[in-house]
Amino acid sequence: MIIGELTEFLGKVPPFQLLDAPQLTAVAHSVSMEFYPKGTLILKQGGKPSDYLYIIKKGGVRVSRLTADEGEVTIDYRSESDLFGYLSLFGGDKARASVVAVEDTICYRIDRAAVRKLLDTHEGVRDFFLKSFLNIYIDKTFKEMHDKSMSTSAADRIMFTTTIGEIASKDVITAPDSISIRDAAGIMCQNKISALVLNDANGLPSGIVTDRDLRGKVVARGRDVNEPVRYVMSAPLIRSDARDLCFEAVLKMIRYNIHHLLVIKDGAMCGMLTNHDLMLLQGNSPLSIARDIEEQQSVEGLVGVSRQVNGIVGMLLKEGARAGSIARVITEINDRLVRKVLEIAERKYGQPPLRYCWIAFGSEGRKEQTFRTDQDNAIIYADPASPHEADTAARYFSGFASFVRDSLVQCGFPLCPADFMASNPKWCKPLKSWKKFFSQWISEPTADAVLNSVTFFDFRAVHGEHLLAEELRDTLCVQLKDRKVFLGYIANMAIKNRPPIGFLKTFVVEKSGEHKDMLNMKIKGLAPIVDLVRLFALEKQIRETSTLDRIRSLKGQHSLVDEFGDELAQAFEFIMLLRIQHQFDQVTKGNIPDNFINPDALTNLEKKTAKEAFHLISRVQDLVIERYKHMIW
Amino acid sequence: MVSTFFERFWQKGQIAGSLDPETVIDDVRFVVIDTELTGLDQRRDSLISIGAFRMNGSAIELGTYFNRMMNPERAMNPKSVLVHGVTPGEVELEPAQKPILAEFLSYCKDAVLVGHCIDVDLFYLNKELRSLHGTELGNPAVDTYSLYEWLAGRGIVRPQKASGGASTALFAIAADLGIAVASAHNALGDAYTTAQIFQRFLSLFRREGITTIGALLRIGDPAGGGTRALPAGQVSNF
Numbered sequence: 001m002i003i004g005e006l007t008e009f010l011g012k013v014p015p016f017q018l019l020d021a022p023q024l025t026a027v028a029h030s031v032s033m034e035f036y037p038k039g040t041l042i043l044k045q046g047g048k049p050s051d052y053l054y055i056i057k058k059g060g061v062r063v064s065r066l067t068a069d070e071g072e073v074t075i076d077y078r079s080e081s082d083l084f085g086y087l088s089l090f091g092g093d094k095a096r097a098s099v100v101a102v103e104d105t106i107c108y109r110i111d112r113a114a115v116r117k118l119l120d121t122h123e124g125v126r127d128f129f130l131k132s133f134l135n136i137y138i139d140k141t142f143k144e145m146h147d148k149s150m151s152t153s154a155a156d157r158i159m160f161t162t163t164i165g166e167i168a169s170k171d172v173i174t175a176p177d178s179i180s181i182r183d184a185a186g187i188m189c190q191n192k193i194s195a196l197v198l199n200d201a202n203g204l205p206s207g208i209v210t211d212r213d214l215r216g217k218v219v220a221r222g223r224d225v226n227e228p229v230r231y232v233m234s235a236p237l238i239r240s241d242a243r244d245l246c247f248e249a250v251l252k253m254i255r256y257n258i259h260h261l262l263v264i265k266d267g268a269m270c271g272m273l274t275n276h277d278l279m280l281l282q283g284n285s286p287l288s289i290a291r292d293i294e295e296q297q298s299v300e301g302l303v304g305v306s307r308q309v310n311g312i313v314g315m316l317l318k319e320g321a322r323a324g325s326i327a328r329v330i331t332e333i334n335d336r337l338v339r340k341v342l343e344i345a346e347r348k349y350g351q352p353p354l355r356y357c358w359i360a361f362g363s364e365g366r367k368e369q370t371f372r373t374d375q376d377n378a379i380i381y382a383d384p385a386s387p388h389e390a391d392t393a394a395r396y397f398s399g400f401a402s403f404v405r406d407s408l409v410q411c412g413f414p415l416c417p418a419d420f421m422a423s424n425p426k427w428c429k430p431l432k433s434w435k436k437f438f439s440q441w442i443s444e445p446t447a448d449a450v451l452n453s454v455t456f457f458d459f460r461a462v463h464g465e466h467l468l469a470e471e472l473r474d475t476l477c478v479q480l481k482d483r484k485v486f487l488g489y490i491a492n493m494a495i496k497n498r499p500p501i502g503f504l505k506t507f508v509v510e511k512s513g514e515h516k517d518m519l520n521m522k523i524k525g526l527a528p529i530v531d532l533v534r535l536f537a538l539e540k541q542i543r544e545t546s547t548l549d550r551i552r553s554l555k556g557q558h559s560l561v562d563e564f565g566d567e568l569a570q571a572f573e574f575i576m577l578l579r580i581q582h583q584f585d586q587v588t589k590g591n592i593p594d595n596f597i598n599p600d601a602l603t604n605l606e607k608k609t610a611k612e613a614f615h616l617i618s619r620v621q622d623l624v625i626e627r628y629k630h631m632i633w
Numbered sequence: 634m635v636s637t638f639f640e641r642f643w644q645k646g647q648i649a650g651s652l653d654p655e656t657v658i659d660d661v662r663f664v665v666i667d668t669e670l671t672g673l674d675q676r677r678d679s680l681i682s683i684g685a686f687r688m689n690g691s692a693i694e695l696g697t698y699f700n701r702m703m704n705p706e707r708a709m710n711p712k713s714v715l716v717h718g719v720t721p722g723e724v725e726l727e728p729a730q731k732p733i734l735a736e737f738l739s740y741c742k743d744a745v746l747v748g749h750c751i752d753v754d755l756f757y758l759n760k761e762l763r764s765l766h767g768t769e770l771g772n773p774a775v776d777t778y779s780l781y782e783w784l785a786g787r788g789i790v791r792p793q794k795a796s797g798g799a800s801t802a803l804f805a806i807a808a809d810l811g812i813a814v815a816s817a818h819n820a821l822g823d824a825y826t827t828a829q830i831f832q833r834f835l836s837l838f839r840r841e842g843i844t845t846i847g848a849l850l851r852i853g854d855p856a857g858g859g860t861r862a863l864p865a866g867q868v869s870n871f
Binding site: 001002003006028029030031032033034035036037040108109 | 692
């Protein structure tokens, strides 16, 4: 009875929830229960080390440390089903921090020997204590989240669990690229294949010829079938590693608009993956939507297809995809949609008078879109040679951009309330104007300039002449060198939103208004990470714009990223997934998606992980404050 | 063989004498007990079950509890069946008292015994121990009801107006302290409730500057500690 009550309680507390029933019962038998009236000093920093691992049954404690310069600093509040004492249990000869009961508190206590035994015999428990909470627990939390809201079948998860090597056809037919088109077609018929890999004179794969090539480049154009097939083959050959997951292949097929991927294993060709293989694997898919988009010739057609994109989010959630993967797939699809709209606009308005690049920024620039967010886009066009050319370009792009804006609205991308859109003449400029904007914002960081910087510096080329965007990026990177003052402003931005950490039993949430008692996951969780990582990227002039890519690139270059990068990435993915799930639920119910989550709706593990994530953000913010302390206000 | 063991270690008074009254409460081992009886006839009635928890200072050990039902070797009083729900049929299947009492003696060792109106428990335990083993529990004992009266008399805990006397007071006190009572009238459950009340009381005594076992034993004396003066009929321990 008493043990049953105890095992039931422990069964919901990480890491004990990893134990099976007999293991839990064994642990329960070494548990004692102690009562600490409010104000009791349970552990004293520098005093006797803890003899127990404490699990709070009821009440709450404050964990604090005495520091030389700041005096007593509260590190954390812990509440029901939180642990404390494990660091000093094994971490040496004295307690690391002081723990005081802030209300009447009842703790379960497990003695050192029993905890030691658990660590020795249970890998999951060992991981929990010895490795970073976030790194290990994130996977379990993801699993729990998926299990909770989705009925996942084995087949559903297949895209994210199957490697390309597993489903690629192994027998790839090859032929020299010097044979005739007719002979190549003959080999394809004979072997009943839709694509033939062609080798160059050295026997290395140089290209591929597919049914589509034969139809489009040969038959439709009445080409002589005796010409060498290499004149009509598609090159270069797009490859995938056999060890990559299938969804990576989907990304590549969408990006390059192809249906065949050469599969490479250990440097050698080992097979061929077709879109057909992938469709067999999963039925309705991001790939089929991408194909639908490709086939549309009008904005009206695109509107229909774009409605299916939200469904993709649901499907990816069901498949157990991580938030970063979902965002990448959605970004590829949205990019494709935007490009198609731009192609339609180019046809409608005629060839642009100057080369141009359509750029996206904000979450779109960071490839972190999930559900449709506001349009954030601009045009960079090549510098005009004369005033006349400048006039012509300004007129052309003005009409062009307005058409694109309205078309995108039809496709479900709402207008940007701040008018950060290419249709705004201010954001449709030749390259030299953009360079001037950027250098001005950096050298005179007014409030507006800082806001513009954090918005536009996440820019990314979507369509057109990518070189223009690259050149702007080059200029930006040069401009950012040794700009301490500007970076100080960006640092202030990155520490402005403090995540909620001082909570007992529940989160500190919105205090009033429509979203009272709700937690804003975007402002309190995602934005601080994005802002911090952007700051680091600007400090080191990293070209990447997505938060996760920035973290990857900064590895080995930035000490804070070396120390906290992995955890920040995990925290980011976790909070993002919470948000995607929340928004997906809202969209499914026909509501407008928002960022407000009710903390009570989270499971213990989710709460704990969220809390860990918030702690991490707060810690990194503190380190940023330390680094920029003369410029923080 | 069992009796020689007890003869060596459990002679009345021996243990009480070995405990230094200046010992700090935190260093004392307690055993919190509760028993269920066939009835309250001191001549005829006997033990049905014993439930107990060990405590180290104020920490309750949850895994080392003692929980035994036994054949009372006497007819059960039908009225008591109504109270604790143990039917004669159930106890007939239980082992005899003698080995269980031996087990209980070694469970208690030299601990200070704690119980709610513990004199009643001790009366029946010692009655059977004398007749079956020729010994008695010589351990010092603390009555949580005596502790309660002392605390209530000084306004440290709220006095409870329990209609059924001292035994129902147990649940009123628990409720007042916010202790959830899982299953009342079961020896182990009541011992658990008593242990939790005792735990809270210890924190209150600490605040009052009462930190030695000697002082605690004086206040919690089962024989008229506190300010108790109850009519005999009300000293029930169902």
